[in-house]
Amino acid sequence: MKLTRRELALAAITASAAQTQTPPPDLAKVVRDGQKRNSDTLTKFEIPIAIEPAFQFKA
């Protein structure tokens, strides 16, 4: 069976909407706790003062 683009898009959006989850109530907290753990890990990691960030800026 071949689907038109319109049918495909509609099917995708319908499927997607049907699958939308109800977020567990503490999900924002879970994410922020994870971010805090990352922050603590990075804070504890000691590096020499001369180390520059891995950016490249070309003038």
Added chain:
Amino acid sequence: MTDDIFFASISDLNARLLKKEFSTVELVKAFSERLETIGPRYNALALPLPKIALKRAKAVDDELKRERLRGPLQGIPFGAKDLLSVAGQVTSWGAKPFAAQVLDRTATVLTKLDKTDAVLIGKLAMVELAGGPSYRMANASLFGPGLNPWDRTRWSGGSSSGSGSAVAAGLVTFALGSETSGSILTPSAFCNVTGLRPTYGLVSRYGAMALAWTMDKIGPMCRGAEDCGLVLQAIAGSDAEDPGSAGKSFYYTPQYARKMSDLKVGFASVDLDWAEPEMRPALDAAMQTIRAIGVQMAEAKLPEFPYGALAGTVVSADGSSVFESLIASGRVNELVDARQIEGLKAGLEIPAKDYLKAMRIRSLVKQKFHELFADIDVIVAPCRYGIAPKISDPLDGGGGRGGQTQRPSSPGMTGLIAAGNLAGLPALSLPCGFAQNMPIALQLVGPAFSENTLLAIGREFQSRTDWHKRRPPAAN
């Protein structure tokens, strides 16, 4: 034409086109119909482009008639992750808020492939916004969960989900994917596809959705290492439109590959203990095959850094900055994955000190890898430590690392995907066997711009094994 064309390599198809066994129009029509018919079965198809493809195929046939030969990609049908824009066509980035987005530019990689006369037949599904900064469920996509051609109850991997399943199911000869932290390697491993993550900056990102500016890479997902080399040669190169461009070209030169006996390959024997028990026999056998190709093997240790915290901080901060207006508008709530929604919002609050610290530590990561690659040429490790999860399983459920009650004392190479991406290093995912009837893979990682070495080992491995030629049962 017989069905074997759907699983043929680039060189094989191109040779048959040149011998006039079939025309480009016939080939492209056959692939386009297959992509449109079977693609939805795996939620792999984002946007079919049959009209454009057929027009292009006719032009390629005209070129072939005049004997204007453009190389091995001429006439080859391919697909591109829907993160790459085609001017005037919908580019959804796999996300509902962008479902009707039409951009006015064509990605440099697609322009480059067009110049080789490869034929784009469709855009392929992906995890919404390439999964940044993190997502919890396999259905985190406008197109539904990527379903694995080897078992449709399992995930095809992310975020280049459609690229993985489309190549595996023979819907395209090759596909383009993108990787910020695992998005080419993971679907390649889960779907039995050979995937190449190029060195950061080797392939232009112009016309691709940004997720993390210093980590995004675009690369090929193919039937074998040889095909990856051919596609990479076409898409690599300097681009003034990409501020991260390394200004380098890539020439696939298997004829100048180093002797296998000259190569030193590092591995961590503890890696087998991290893998799911069912995977261990196949992984062990694959490591024996690597040894048998004649390379020197040596125990190696991944430099010790908090890779998870580093990648998490950089991808979250960058991703939230990229999508700041989406978050401010409230339309971020239209995304499917609740964790992703919360992650994007929270990423705006990452303090500058954390981001800068992460970026400073990345300088050290790069330096330590440089030191490691003074001793060894390549690292080999399991690509993923578990098989593709069930689509109903949360992705943060701790699966894929064996589920064993006692974790090994050393991390081995378990942080290699994040580490390699933070350091901008190239990697090749090589199908290497099956566990519970699902594909598994090795990854090879080398220093920056060592793609030819990785591909040479990959080719040698694939000349001794046939895992990469196996077809999913339902796709025959």
